[in-house]
Amino acid sequence: MKISRPKIYEQIANRLIEQIESGVLKxxxxxxxxxxxxxxxxxxxxxxxxxxxxxxxxxxxEMKHGYGTFVKQKTPQLFDFITQSLTPKRVKEILELxxxxxxxxxxxxxERRTDAMLEEMEHALSDMRNxxxxxxxxxxxxxxxxxxxxxxxxxxxxxxxxxxxxxLIQQTMKGTRHIYLYNRQKTMERLFHEHxxxxxxxxxxxxxxxxxxxxxxxxxxxxxxxxxxxxD
Numbered sequence: 703m704k705i706s707r708p709k710i711y712e713q714i715a716n717r718l719i720e721q722i723e724s725g726v727l728k729x730x731x732x733x734x735x736x737x738x739x740x741x742x743x744x745x746x747x748x749x750x751x752x753x754x755x756x757x758x759x760x761x762x763x764e765m766k767h768g769y770g771t772f773v774k775q776k777t778p779q780l781f782d783f784i785t786q787s788l789t790p791k792r793v794k795e796i797l798e799l800x801x802x803x804x805x806x807x808x809x810x811x812x813e814r815r816t817d818a819m820l821e822e823m824e825h826a827l828s829d830m831r832n833x834x835x836x837x838x839x840x841x842x843x844x845x846x847x848x849x850x851x852x853x854x855x856x857x858x859x860x861x862x863x864x865x866x867x868x869x870l871i872q873q874t875m876k877g878t879r880h881i882y883l884y885n886r887q888k889t890m891e892r893l894f895h896e897h898x899x900x901x902x903x904x905x906x907x908x909x910x911x912x913x914x915x916x917x918x919x920x921x922x923x924x925x926x927x928x929x930x931x932x933x934d
Contacts, residue, residue: 752837
């Protein structure tokens with residue numbers, strides 16, 4: 703389930719981000735066609751489409767049907783999930799709750815999971831991989847993966863606890879992915895491999911390692927948000 707490294711679309715996206723940040727591509731300016739960009743970068747049209755989709759997700763460009771693709775703004779919308787009901791303090795509280803609950807769900811899932819529950823996790827992770835490979839964010843599949851782990855823990859209260867705040871969790875996942883799509887030191891591949899390590903430990907019924915890998919993943923999410931001034 704590994705993804706080739708580095709991803710071509712991420713390299714293209716990074717080049718375009720640099721051009722937007724430096725002013726080579728200005729706000730309101732129309733980008734060259736997909737075919738022209740593919741020719742300039744020496745890549746396939748599909749790779750350019752994936753890169754443009756990634757930039758669209760973080761709000762740097764907009765695609766106008768029949769007119770082309772335009773630079774929307776110089777600064778990405780990394781934090782558009784912060785609302786009146788989801789303040790930085792609430793994001794911090796959600797992360798703390800996840801750290802308390804999900805270490806246990808990972809351990810219990812490794813010890814108690816059934817083949818059916820394992821298949822559900824694998825399917826969610828496969829969907830996440832496909833989303834990443836097409837330049838999408840994949841937070842919906844990410845949430846399904848974590849909820850499948852909670853369900854596999856065979857503790858209904860733990861599952862319901864996460865499920866009840868699933869909308870808020872998904873919003874923080876969306877914000878984290880926007881940062882990964884924009885930050886050239888972080889890659890979506892890294893995020894995917896963190897999930898893969900959790901799944902492998904659960905497959906091997908290694909509760910201690912599953913808990914450790916989950917802790918590493920959630921710590922990385924927390925640090926990502928702290929580094930970008932979402933969490934105090």
